[in-house]
Amino acid sequence: MSEGPGATAHRAVTVRGPLSDARASEQARGDHHAAPLAAASWLLTTAMDLHRMAGALAEGLTAESGDDAEAVARLTSRWTSLHRDGGPPAEHTRLEALVEIRRPRTRRPALLWQWSGADPVAALAASSGRLARELVAVSQAAPLAEAFVGPVVLAPETAVHFVHETLGHSLEADNYRDYAAGCGLVVGSTVAGPQLTVVDGPLPGLETSRPRDDEGHTSRSTPLVEAGVVAGVLTDAREARRQRLPRTGNGRRAFGAAEALPRMSALHVARGTTPHAELVRPVRHGLYCRGAWGGGSVEEFFVVRPACAEWIEDGELTGRFVYGFDVKGRKISGLGALGSVGDDMGVFNPVTGCGKYGQELPVSMRSPSLAFDRLCAVPIAPASPSPPP
Structure with missing residues (x-):
């Protein structure tokens, strides 16, 4: 790993597009093979699961508003090591999940959900009811006209x-x-x-x-x-x-x-x-x-x-x-x-x-x-x- 104030490495999978034609891309940075990161196969499978859940929310928004909506899900395993004053480096690996529902026609984002933790799929499932209600609200909302x-x-x-x-x-x-x-x-x-x-x-x-x-x-x-x-x-x-x-x-x-x-x-x-x-x-x-x-x-x-x-x-x-x-x-x-x-x-x-x-x-x-x-x-x-x- 690199020396200096600290070191970092990450491995990420992004899935986008409609459920019928989901496309995945992968990115890696740093010495990700040596860092304690989640396996690439697990990241891909989990990112696809997140996208399927997000895609269902996007389809609900499309049905509600008539505007096409697109789901994007990104899952990253990130490792950092920071040199502490007077002690050994502080190392940490974390999972980061980011889900966005976009409206390509209006270019207005409808929803952003983010989570860092051990089980992002369970976290998104637990939030899905609230997110669905939020999407309905956003689809029906008008700009606030005055203070x-x-x-x-x-x-x-x-x-x-x-x-x-x-x-x-x-x-x-x-x-x-x-x-x-x-x-x-x-x-x-x-x-x-x-x-x-x-x-x-x-x-x-x-x-x-x-x-x-x-x-x-x-x-x-x-x-x-x-x-x-x-x-x-x-x-x-x-x-x-x-x-x-x-x-x-x-x-x-x-x-x-x-x-x-x-x-x-x-x-x-x-x-x-x-x-x-x-x-x-x-x-x-x-x-x-x-x-x-x-x-x-x-x-x-x-x-x-x-x-x-x-x-x-x-x-x-x-x-x-x-x-x-x-x-x-x-x-x-x-x-x-x-x-x-x-x-x-x-x-x-x-x-x-x-x-x-x-x-x-x-x-x-x-x-x-x-x-x-x-x-x-x-x-x-x-x-x-x-x-x-």
């Missing part, structure tokens, strides 16, 4: 991104020092009701859980928010020394990076007590957001992009859907608007990385649904047309 400010309920797969952007990034020690404490997210301050508890650290079912960080320090469970009160900060070695904070085992570095940064490892929001129906029932006019296409954190501000949302009227879901919007605002205001935490739970083990200072790293998360008394949903501005030549 909406009012009650918003986030399904678990959307809620994880809200917590990631508002709390996870803000309570990474360098960000805490640079801006979060000055914006009101200071240890000891109350930022939400007593129903909110958030922890980062090794947890079963979260793929990015590790016994040690990339500096060789033992990972530990670190409360970030306890009963609505900011309780902790995630540190690497440098920020722990600089701010005289305890080491939490959150020094992580991407492959090829020279230094570790304080990063989330595996984020968990404690289950609440409110049944799902009771999250919607008090809402006279609001949005129920599903899916997620990502998010962002810029100092005191956050943004989350749901796949779609369903209007709530008089405590009932209406079957009227919108898409093409961001939920955004000030972090402290969004957290303060949290009203209820659901008794459900969703897990997000991503393939795509979370970016920080050019380092892309995945962060696994799990969360119940979250209901807010007041958030802001803003239509995504259309891309500006290119100037004439």
Whole structure:
């Protein structure tokens, strides 16, 4: 294997096209023959299984909307070895599954599903009901016409991104020092009701859980928010020394990076007590957001992009859907608007990385649904047309 900050190798299979004419292609990088990767034959068989399941979802979308839909499934076995400060290399092999449902005519992606873990076929099967409902919603949705400010309920797969952007990034020690404490997210301050508890650290079912960080320090469970009160900060070695904070085992570095940064490892929001129906029932006019296409954190501000949302009227879901919007605002205001935490739970083990200072790293998360008394949903501005030549 290569030397330096670390080494990597991967083997991947991509399957695309209609079920009747599925086409597979393979890619490999690095010394994949020597790395502890999944066998090529198993990857091909499993990728074909993922594509068959995704193809059934695509056919359902075609029948629902009349637009041709295409399934693409990619399965990767990836090995990395990172040299840790004062210890042996940290080696890890992971499976990454990425499924996309595309609309070739409209060029508008309808669904993106990603999973990292031991059994991607079982994970996709477990998610298929939710994904089918999300596809129906997207096929029926219209663009959000104007900004909406009012009650918003986030399904678990959307809620994880809200917590990631508002709390996870803000309570990474360098960000805490640079801006979060000055914006009101200071240890000891109350930022939400007593129903909110958030922890980062090794947890079963979260793929990015590790016994040690990339500096060789033992990972530990670190409360970030306890009963609505900011309780902790995630540190690497440098920020722990600089701010005289305890080491939490959150020094992580991407492959090829020279230094570790304080990063989330595996984020968990404690289950609440409110049944799902009771999250919607008090809402006279609001949005129920599903899916997620990502998010962002810029100092005191956050943004989350749901796949779609369903209007709530008089405590009932209406079957009227919108898409093409961001939920955004000030972090402290969004957290303060949290009203209820659901008794459900969703897990997000991503393939795509979370970016920080050019380092892309995945962060696994799990969360119940979250209901807010007041958030802001803003239509995504259309891309500006290119100037004439």
